[in-house]
Amino acid sequence: MSRVAYVNGRYLPHAQAKVHIEDRGYQFADGVYEVCEVREGRLVDERRHLERLDRSLAEIGMQRPMSPAALRVVLRETLRRNRVHDGLLYLQVTRGVAPRDHGFPPPGTRPSIVVTAKSTDRAKADALAEAGVAVMTVPENRWERVDIKTVALLPNVLARQAARAKGAREAWFVDKDGFVTEGSSSNAWIVTADGAIVTRPATPGILKGITRTVALEVAAKQGLRVEERPFSVAEALKAREAFLTAATQIVMPVVRIDGQQIGDGRPGPVAQALRAHFHESAEVGL
């Protein structure tokens, strides 16, 4: 089936969906984005994703590209035209097209907006979660405003590729004090030997993942003990379990860090329970 993308007011065949060479997203990575899970044709946690989009836009001094109501229509129409049952929705807003100049473009420059959607294989993702994934640590080398979900992802790209080259699926950034910040596109978690779930607080230093927020709710409902505090790589290597969260992965067990087995080398019960019950706490739209 042919894919369709929404680009600045038009639904176009994916192959013909283009933005101008002077789009500030292309020139300066001057834009923000969101990725939402689609499950059974519905957007998961749309409200929270759109709230975070608003926050990201405000933090970089940009107006909304359209009203939230209009945006919700575009998101649904993009899903419909792509016939996505299970998959992902991608939404990107940049500061628009203008002659190249670092300062903001003239007032009235229209933001560019792109929305795409694709189907993913849920069974394959579940199979991966049953095996667990490997993670490699890399030095944190990003700017301080990683709480903004910007398309400026070069450090994340390089970290992910370095991990991939070593056979790991995700890279975990480690700050100068030896504490894990987050993954290249996910939040990082461990379960300590005495059963506490640990994840870094969502102060600047990480992106406040929507999946992270919901997973904390799931943990609370299950009566699990959660400590929002930084954890070191040394602590992670001794942990009973490790896992990561992202809209694209839900809760994904981590079974190796830097080549060392975590726990018994198999996905742990806490990660599995959070994954199994995640969608009971997530908001599923119409």
Ligand code: PMP
């Ligand atoms: N951290 C980073 C750097 C990310 O790119 C992502 C994925 N967008 C996350 C965390 C997880 O966020 P979410 O749960 O909202 O997908």
